[in-house]
Amino acid sequence: MKGNQKTLHRQIRSQFQGKRHIPFVATDHEIGHGRNITWALRAKQAPEHIREAWIGTSWIMEVTASGTRDGKPFQATHLFLTSLRTTPEALLQLVRDRWSIEGWHWIRDTQLHEDAHRYRGNGAGVMATLRTAALNLLRLAGFRSIRSGLQAVMHDITALLAMARRQPRCLLKL
Known part of the structure; x- marks a missing residue:
């Protein structure tokens, strides 16, 4: 739930403030990639x-992620509503999966300026496939930062072709 739905955002946020009873909770912990994050979901009918006002809605949720990213304190709280009827653990996993996808789209837009492209027809699909291949090649080559990876190969066709010919580490162990 983004802030552009101000009334709904305020209504949901108020349901998680104070000493209200929150019947459904789930937590998860993530360590890796420079992160040490605890995810906490609180949900109620x-x-x-x-x-x-929002026909079909069954749950409202508050998800908080707190901990450190690259050694710096981090905290984010997001509100959700859903029509799904499932366990709090499954809801938390769905939220985390969504954030993972959003992170991927953020990289594609900020580093590759994908939203600015105006390809039509088959061109859009072809370019999206090439961008995905480029991002995967950079990750396989060991670049933690897409920006530094792009800068490293942007004007070096030899390095780019070497990355394309390189086999992933998992295949080399066979």
Whole structure:
């Protein structure tokens, strides 16, 4: 739930403030890639006024991610509503999966300026495939930063072709 739905955002946020009873919780912990993050989901049945305005809604959720990223303190809280009827653990996994996808799209837009491209027809699919291949090649080559990887091979066709011919480490062990 983004801030552009101000009333709904305020209504959901108020349901998780103070000493209200939150019946459903789930947590998860992630260590790796420079992160040490604890994810906490708190969920409850959507109140009647939200279910009436947003037909089909069953749960409202607050998800907090807190810890460190690259040694720096990090905290983010997001609000959600959903029509899914499942366990809090499954809801938390769905939220984490969504953030993973959003992170991938953020890289594609900020580093490759994908949203600025105006390809049509088959060109859009071809360019998206080439961008995905480029990102995967940079990751396989060991670049933790897409920006530094792009800068390293941008004007070096030899390095780019060497990356394309390189076999992933997992295949070399066979």
